[in-house]
Every structure is written in C-alpha cells, then in structure tokens.
Amino acid sequence: MPKFSSENPLVYTIKNLCKVCYTCVRECPVKAIKIDNGQAEVIQERCIACGNCIQVCSQGAKVFFNSTDNVFDIIKSEEKTIACIAPSFPAEFNEIDNYKQLVGMMREIGFDYVTEVSFGADLVAREYKHIFDNNKSTPIITSDCPAIVYYIEHYHPEIANSLAPILSPAMAMAKVVRKKYGANTKVIFIGPCVAKKAESDYFDEVITFTELKQMFVSQNINHANVKESQFDGPHSGKGAIFPVNHGLLKSINKTEGFEAGQVITAEGKKKFKEAVKEFKQGALKTQHLELLSCDGCIQGPGMTDKGNLYAKRKNIFMYVKSKLETLDEETWQKDMQFFSDIDLSRNFEIIDRRLIKPDEKQIAALLIKMGKTSPNDLLNCGTCGYDTCNEHAIAVLQGLAEQEMCLPFTIEELHKSIKDLSVSNKILADTRQALKQSEKLASMGQVSAGIAHELNNPLGIITLYSSALKDDLDVKSEVYQDIKIIDEQAERCKNIVGGLLNFARKNKVQLSDSNITKLIEHSFDSILKPKNITINFINNIENNIVKLDYDQMMQVITNLEKNAIEAMPNGGRLLVELSETIKNVEIKISDNGTGISQENLEKIFTPFFTTKIVGKGTGLGLSLVYGIIKMHKAKINVKSNDKPEKGETGTTFLITIPKDL
Numbered sequence: 001m002p003k004f005s006s007e008n009p010l011v012y013t014i015k016n017l018c019k020v021c022y023t024c025v026r027e028c029p030v031k032a033i034k035i036d037n038g039q040a041e042v043i044q045e046r047c048i049a050c051g052n053c054i055q056v057c058s059q060g061a062k063v064f065f066n067s068t069d070n071v072f073d074i075i076k077s078e079e080k081t082i083a084c085i086a087p088s089f090p091a092e093f094n095e096i097d098n099y100k101q102l103v104g105m106m107r108e109i110g111f112d113y114v115t116e117v118s119f120g121a122d123l124v125a126r127e128y129k130h131i132f133d134n135n136k137s138t139p140i141i142t143s144d145c146p147a148i149v150y151y152i153e154h155y156h157p158e159i160a161n162s163l164a165p166i167l168s169p170a171m172a173m174a175k176v177v178r179k180k181y182g183a184n185t186k187v188i189f190i191g192p193c194v195a196k197k198a199e200s201d202y203f204d205e206v207i208t209f210t211e212l213k214q215m216f217v218s219q220n221i222n223h224a225n226v227k228e229s230q231f232d233g234p235h236s237g238k239g240a241i242f243p244v245n246h247g248l249l250k251s252i253n254k255t256e257g258f259e260a261g262q263v264i265t266a267e268g269k270k271k272f273k274e275a276v277k278e279f280k281q282g283a284l285k286t287q288h289l290e291l292l293s294c295d296g297c298i299q300g301p302g303m304t305d306k307g308n309l310y311a312k313r314k315n316i317f318m319y320v321k322s323k324l325e326t327l328d329e330e331t332w333q334k335d336m337q338f339f340s341d342i343d344l345s346r347n348f349e350i351i352d353r354r355l356i357k358p359d360e361k362q363i364a365a366l367l368i369k370m371g372k373t374s375p376n377d378l379l380n381c382g383t384c385g386y387d388t389c390n391e392h393a394i395a396v397l398q399g400l401a402e403q404e405m406c407l408p409f410t411i412e413e414l415h416k417s418i419k420d421l422s423v424s425n426k427i428l429a430d431t432r433q434a435l436k437q438s439e440k441l442a443s444m445g446q447v448s449a450g451i452a453h454e455l456n457n458p459l460g461i462i463t464l465y466s467s468a469l470k471d472d473l474d475v476k477s478e479v480y481q482d483i484k485i486i487d488e489q490a491e492r493c494k495n496i497v498g499g500l501l502n503f504a505r506k507n508k509v510q511l512s513d514s515n516i517t518k519l520i521e522h523s524f525d526s527i528l529k530p531k532n533i534t535i536n537f538i539n540n541i542e543n544n545i546v547k548l549d550y551d552q553m554m555q556v557i558t559n560l561e562k563n564a565i566e567a568m569p570n571g572g573r574l575l576v577e578l579s580e581t582i583k584n585v586e587i588k589i590s591d592n593g594t595g596i597s598q599e600n601l602e603k604i605f606t607p608f609f610t611t612k613i614v615g616k617g618t619g620l621g622l623s624l625v626y627g628i629i630k631m632h633k634a635k636i637n638v639k640s641n642d643k644p645e646k647g648e649t650g651t652t653f654l655i656t657i658p659k660d661l
Contacts (some may be wrong), residue, residue, distance in 0.1 A: 025385025034356030049195035051301025091312035100228035121239030147293035192300025208302025243297035532571030564566030568595030595642030
C-alpha cells in the first residue's frame with residue numbers, strides 16, 4: 001500500500017473515542033492492532049485495509065482516510081473526470097427508485113463521465129473462464145479482493161504464485177476508460193471497499209459509497225432535484241452480478257464448478273483465513289478459491305447500511321435482470337472485442353510481514369508471570385481480543401499487546417492493588433496520628449520545660465526548710481507530722497518536676513547490642529506482682545541480640561507492665577510475647593484488665609492525661625514511653641476493649657523495633 005504510511009494512515013484510531021474494548025483486536029484477521037498504554041493503534045505496515053475494525057467499532061473510533069476534499073479538487077481542475085462506480089451500488093442506493101437518478105446526481109457533482117465498473121468485471125470474468133477451462137490441475141485463488149491479495153502477499157507469500165495473475169474489475173475498468181476517454185483523464189473509483197484506496201497506481205482517487213453520500217449532502221443534491229441520466233459506455237453484461245456470493249461463477253456460467261466442488265467460495269474474516277490455511281496444507285488440491293475479506297462486496301466497510309444482506313442481494317439481482325433485458329448484445333460484443341487487447345495481467349509484491357514467534361520458554365515464563373501456572377489457568381476467554389491465552393502471550397512478547405488486556409489477570413492485580421492501598425491507608429493513618437501526637441508532645445515539652453524551670457527553685461527552698469524544721473522538732477510531736485507531710489509532698493512535687501524535665505529534654509539513645517530476652521526477664525524483677533495476677537512470657541525469637549538503649553527500653557517495658565497490673569485490680573493475666581520478622585522485633589504486652597475506652601485511646605500518650613484516680617498518676621508515664629520509642633525509630637500501637645459485651649476486656653501494646661537502626 002504505497003500511498004499510505006504511518007505518517008499518512010489509511011485506517012486509524014480517533015483516540016478520544018476509543019474505549020479499549022479490544023473488539024478491533026478480536027476482529028482484525030492479521031492482528032494489525034497494537035495496544036499501547038491502553039490505546040488501540042492501527043499498525044499501517046501490517047494492515048490489509050479489510051475494514052473489519054471500522055465495521056465492528058461501536059464507538060466510531062476506527063475510521064479511514066476521507067478523500068472527498070481531494071475529489072472535489074480534481075473535479076474543479078481543468079482535467080476531464082471519470083467516475084467508475086462499483087456494481088454493488090444498487091445495494092447501497094436502495095432509496096433511489098431509478099439508477100438514472102443516481103447517475104444524474106453524480107453528473108450534478110461535476111463528473112464529466114459516469115461509468116460502471118461491471119464492464120471491467122466482464123473482461124476479468126472472461127480471463128477467469130479461460131483459466132477455469134484450461135487449467136484443471138493447478139488451483140488458483142481469485143485476486144479481485146485487494147484485502148485478500150494483501151493478506152497473501154504479506155502473511156502467506158509462499159502461495160502468492162497461486163493468486164490469479166489477473167487485474168481486479170476496478171483496475172481493468174481504469175484501463176478501459178483511459179483507452180476510451182484519454183490517458184490524461186482523472187479516474188475516480190467509487191465503491192464499498194476501503195482497501196481500494198491503496199490501489200493508487202490505477203486511480204487518481206478512491207471514495208466509498210459513504211463518502212459519495214457525504215458529497216451529495218454537502219452540495220444539497222438529491223434524486224428529486226436532478227435530471228435523470230444514463231451511464232456512459234461501455235455498458236456491461238453479467239459482470240454486474242459480481243458483488244454477490246458466487247458472482248464470478250454466475251457471470252461466466254460456471255456454477256457447475258461450484259456444484260462439482262471445483263470452486264470453493266469463502267467470505268468473511270474467519271472463513272477466508274480457514275480456506276487459505278487448508279489450501280496451504282494441500283487439503284484443497286484441485287479446487288479454485290473465490291475469497292472475499294468481508295461478507296461480500298454488498299457488505300463492505302464503505303457502505304452506510306451494514307445490515308439487510310438479503311434485501312441488498314435482491315436489489316443486485318433485480319438490477320442485473322433489468323439490465324440484461326435491455327442489453328444491446330451486439331454493441332456489448334463489439335466493446336468486448338475492442339477492449340480485448342488491454343493487458344489484464346498483473347504481478348504481486350511479496351513483502352513478508354510475519355513476526356518472529358517467541359520460543360516456548362519465553363511464552364511459558366510470561367504466562368507464569370500473568371498467574372497462569374497450570375493448564376486450568378488458561379481460560380481462553382477471548383476478552384483480550386485473542387482466541388487463546390497462548391496467542392495473547394505471544395502478542396505481548398511481540399510488542400502488540402499488554403498483559404493488562406487479560407481480564408482475569410487485571411482483576412487479580414486490582415485486588416492486590418486494593419489490598420496494598422488498604423495497607424498504605426492504614427500506615428498513612430497511623431503516621432498521621434503519630435505526627436499529631438508528636439506535635440502535641442513538642443508543644444507540651446516546651447511548656448513543661450518552662451514549668452519545671454520555674455518550680456525547681458521554690459521546691460528546693462521548701463525541701464530545705466522542711467528538713468531543717470524536722471531536725472529541730474520532736475518526732476512524736478504533732479507539728480513534726482505536719483512538717484513531714486509537707487516534706488513528702490514537696491518531694492513528690494520534685495519527682496513530678498523531674499518527670500517534666502525528662503519529658504521535655506531531647507534525650508539521645510545510647511544504642512548497644514542488648515539481649516532483648518534478658519531485658520524482658522529482668523523487667524519482671526522491677527515490678528510488684530500481686531498474688532492474684534499471673535505473668536506469662538512467650539519467647540518466639542531465635543536471635544536475642546537487638547540494638548537499643550537498654551536502660552531506656554527497660555523504663556518503657558516496666559512502665560507498660562506496671563500500668564497493666566494496675567488495670568487488673570481484681571486479678572488477671574499479664575502476657576509478654578517476643579516475636580520477629582525479617583526486619584523487625586516485636587514486643588507485645590497484653591492484659592485482661594478493665595481496658596481503655598475508645599474516646600480515651602487517642603489521648604493516652606498526651607502529657608498529664610491519666611485515667612487513674614487523683615494522687616495515683618501524673619499522666620507522664622506513657623508520654624515518656626512514646627518519646628523513647630520514637631527515639632529508637634520504633635513504633636507503638638495500642639488496642640483495647642472496655643466493653644464486656646464485645647468480648648474479653650483488656651489492653652494490648654505492640655512495640656515494633658527495627659533490627660537495622
């Protein structure tokens with residue numbers, strides 16, 4: 001197809017209309033559709049211009065090059081213009097009562113001559129009759145359909161010598177009109193076929209019936225406002241029946257060849273491919289093949305009406321019947337004789353467009369990558385546009401398709417993405433909460449540092465003078481007891497201030513290789529265990545050595561263990577578990593105590609917040625725990641239930657420490 005290229009495509013995609021349904025991939029007989037980033041693109045070098053993708057695209061995303069502007073330019077030129085209309089026109093213009101009205105409309109557009117391609121079909125039919133009569137042993141394939149010719153030239157070049165070396169009726173008619181009306185006349189072919197647009201060596205331009213109707217509309221031309229006119233000669237005979245099924249055989253009175261099984265006709269994407277396949281295999285040794293890429297020329301992609309097959313066929317037969325009844329046989333014979341010296345032979349351009357097939361190992365590896373690890377996974381559902389999973393894998397490796405075209409694979413990937421997104425959302429929520437908590441701690445730290453600084457001096461004076469007074473008083477006196485209380489409370493205030501300073505101070509952790517198992521075991525020695533509480537320790541790690549600040553982490557563990565015991569006033573169970581993953585060590589501290597309400601869970605790491613009664617807690621313990629954990633670049637999460645109706649009550653803290661700090 002020399003006239004068209006990637007820069008000047010014949011069939012192409014309107015991308016904003018393409019919904020990526022893969023219908024065009026499914027219907028393309030040579031898989032000339034490439035899916036790139038979810039967009040279907042026509043590969044011009046592989047396209048045979050059959051127009052299947054145009055006919056099946058429900059969104060109108062597949063279109064062909066529109067030549068109407070070029071034709072108008074030719075008509076406006078000083079050269080004589082000849083319109084050669086395909087014999088399938090009665091199937092398209094069924095709304096026109098008389099073909100003479102159609103001829104008149106075409107003259108109104110500006111064509112100087114209007115002729116029928118069917119006379120070219122008469123000449124070509126005579127050549128085929130000669131082959132059928134004299135070639136009984138070597139089978140041939142008809143070469144009238146350009147898409148079939150391109151298909152064999154590019155995808156089955158080894159049988160190209162079986163193509164009948166005869167021009168198509170349209171090509172033959174181009175030679176006829178140039179002989180009759182002059183070599184310099186401009187010849188415009190009009191028909192149902194998109195592939196004809198590629199036969200640039202024979203026509204100055206090609207338009208489809210669809211485009212011809214567009215030209216009528218643009219010029220406000222209809223059959224009611226034109227003068228009827230007759231076709232220009234030469235006039236045809238039985239060649240007018242060429243577009244229908246077995247039309248070639250009928251035009252040369254060779255229907256007996258069909259009945260005897262000597263000629264096999266195949267129309268449409270699947271049938272013509274199967275016929276070619278069996279022809280190559282030698283299963284059709286003496287048969288001739290009459291092939292069409294679409295379902296007959298009366299169903300071509302250049303027609304506006306894609307249905308009503310039998311009504312169209314009836315219109316063709318009615319027109320041929322009327323034509324033969326009025327045919328001037330003598331004039332027709334003279335014309336056939338006059339144009340008999342036209343060379344109707346042709347050669348074919350062999351260009352192998354077949355892609356190299358990947359080896360079986362590559363195909364198997366890709367199928368495994370797509371989750372197809374066993375024969376049961378090969379669903380062959382066809383949603384990707386390919387008949388089998390194997391064909392789809394080959395197309396992916398050839399760069400024509402994408403893995404995501406496989407619906408089961410895409411659904412599975414979607415499920416994974418949703419799961420990953422859910423995990424990411426959880427991490428994001430935890431990070432947001434941690435950031436929120438860090439902001440609270442930072443602001444509280446500044447306040448705490450200021451408070452601690454201001455309280456230290458007066459507390460020191462109170463402690464100093466209360467101690468001095470105690471030394472001068474009798475321990476049994478009532479005043480001594482009062483001073484003792486003052487001294488104790490001052491000491492308590494001093495401890496609170498110390499906690500504030502520890503909270504506000506930006507401490508640094510002193511990391512060292514520490515035995516996490518021994519740390520947990522020693523933590524139990526630092527707490528008072530009531531008799532009604534049992535302590536269990538489960539160790540599920542193999543490598544006990546972890547980098548951490550031993551003393552500060554001990555403070556974290558003992559603080560959480562003390563809180564757990566205090567949350568079980570009526571007794572219960574304290575469980576400490578050690579486990580590990582590839583990257584982390586996890587410490588889980590659980591109790592079955594009273595639990596923490598949901599409204600308080602977000603506040604537990606906030607300084608001065610406590611659920612304990614007055615005098616039992618300062619609200620700084622968990623704030624210090626949180627700070628130490630963050631300095632270790634670790635994480636702390638808490639889950640709690642305080643409602644017995646929802647299950648066992650209690651609280652669980654989970655500390656996750658990275659192994660690689």
